[in-house]
Amino acid sequence: MEELKQRILRDGRALNSEVLLVDSFLNHQVDPRLMQKIGMEFARRFREAGVTKIATIEASGIAPATMTALEMGVSMVILKKSVSSILSEGILQTEVFSFTKNKAYQLTLKSQFISPEDRVLLIDDFLANGEAAFGAIRLIERAGARIAGVGAVIAKAFQPGLEKLRKAGYAVEALAPVREMREGRILFADD
Numbered sequence: 001m002e003e004l005k006q007r008i009l010r011d012g013r014a015l016n017s018e019v020l021l022v023d024s025f026l027n028h029q030v031d032p033r034l035m036q037k038i039g040m041e042f043a044r045r046f047r048e049a050g051v052t053k054i055a056t057i058e059a060s061g062i063a064p065a066t067m068t069a070l071e072m073g074v075s076m077v078i079l080k081k082s083v084s085s086i087l088s089e090g091i092l093q094t095e096v097f098s099f100t101k102n103k104a105y106q107l108t109l110k111s112q113f114i115s116p117e118d119r120v121l122l123i124d125d126f127l128a129n130g131e132a133a134f135g136a137i138r139l140i141e142r143a144g145a146r147i148a149g150v151g152a153v154i155a156k157a158f159q160p161g162l163e164k165l166r167k168a169g170y171a172v173e174a175l176a177p178v179r180e181m182r183e184g185r186i187l188f189a190d191d
């Protein structure tokens with residue numbers, strides 16, 4: 001997605017060869033107009049996938065997932081990273097290791113919000129090692145639903161998540177696939 005890639009080149013910053021900072025427009029301050037276009041692009045790419053529901057992981061996936069759900073005319077479910085005391089009945093949980101926080105958390109889903117008839121499109125801001133995506137997939141499949149696809153706003157193609165998901169048979173779309181980050185330069189895989 002050209003506009004997104006140009007925005008990453010303009011406002012993103014490679015902290016080092018592994019971590020990309022895009023907090024001025026994607027996951028801290030949010031540009032809603034760009035988010036709307038991201039939602040339209042995911043909706044276009046997954047139009048034929050029979051999507052009945054969008055799922056995402058709090059918090060950074062919520063904005064792109066909401067826009068995608070709005071565009072596709074389906075509901076959106078937020079998988080939680082912390083368990084609230086009022087969320088005790090019918091919950092599914094799985095452990096996920098966080099790339100950015102360097103610690104594990106319990107990803108949680110109230111099973112009533114995803115049913116066996118659903119075909120779920122998983123949307124997240126970043127795809128790195130794939131821990132978060134595989135955790136979300138485990139929960140969704142445990143709820144009996146099928147994965148219609150996985151959409152990452154940014155996928156760092158030099159980390160294993162993208163390849164692992166594709167090898168496991170999931171349809172993955174990355175709007176900005178990053179091939180390499182070197183000396184502050186960001187290079188895209190599809191350029």
Ligand code: 5GP
Binds near residue numbers: 021099125127130133
């Ligand atoms: P994974 O589980 O695929 O290793 O990492 C996915 C999660 O880690 C994403 O949901 C995102 O929040 C965070 N993440 C991974 N890599 C980056 C990065 O380079 N920059 C930022 N800002 N977040 C990242």
